[in-house]
Amino acid sequence: VPEWNYKTKQLLQNQCRIVPMQSLAQPIAASDQNLFQVSRKLKRQFQALTPKHEVVHHQADGDDVELDELVRFTADRKHGLVDGSRLYRSTKKQQRDLSCLLLADLSRSTESHINNDQRVIDVIKDALILFGDALDACRDPFEIDGFYSLRKDPIRFYTLKSFDESYG
Numbered sequence: 001v002p003e004w005n006y007k008t009k010q011l012l013q014n015q016c017r018i019v020p021m022q023s024l025a026q027p028i029a030a031s032d033q034n035l036f037q038v039s040r041k042l043k044r045q046f047q048a049l050t051p052k053h054e055v056v057h058h059q060a061d062g063d064d065v066e067l068d069e070l071v072r073f074t075a076d077r078k079h080g081l082v083d084g085s086r087l088y089r090s091t092k093k094q095q096r097d098l099s100c101l102l103l104a105d106l107s108r109s110t111e112s113h114i115n116n117d118q119r120v121i122d123v124i125k126d127a128l129i130l131f132g133d134a135l136d137a138c139r140d141p142f143e144i145d146g147f148y149s150l151r152k153d154p155i156r157f158y159t160l161k162s163f164d165e166s167y168g
Helices: 035-045 067-078 120-137
Strands: 004-006 008-011 018-022 055-057 086-095 100-105 142-149 155-161
Touching: 035 120, 100 120, 120 142
Parallel strands: 018 155, 100 142
Antiparallel strands: 004 008, 055 086, 142 155
């Protein structure tokens, strides 16, 4: 694939080879208590973003008859004031058109330590878990991918969780 050279501001053809890889199914390792608490808090916050059902009133047809409108319609019809009836209400699920893809750097440089207790890759792993937990809670489609290479050739591209795969 081509690669953009930011120094020369040119698109260089045939610079990198990307090899798609499929990750093996692995259980998520047990996280520490702090990560679990953060995950629970994020899930609650993201569940609030889940599309809700909305009641739409004054419809020509729908799921339920609106009693107030029926009474008003009956009285109006008796007095000859009927101009068309909107006696129903319907329930519609609010829609959100959102999907997310998270691309994680899994290269060897992420094995370096942040401090005595954690490596960069550990923080990335925790972020991927929290990201997955949060988006799964609000039922938005998402994908998690990762990549690494030892130069430009080849770049290994892993699909850790695809859009059509359930999270867990």
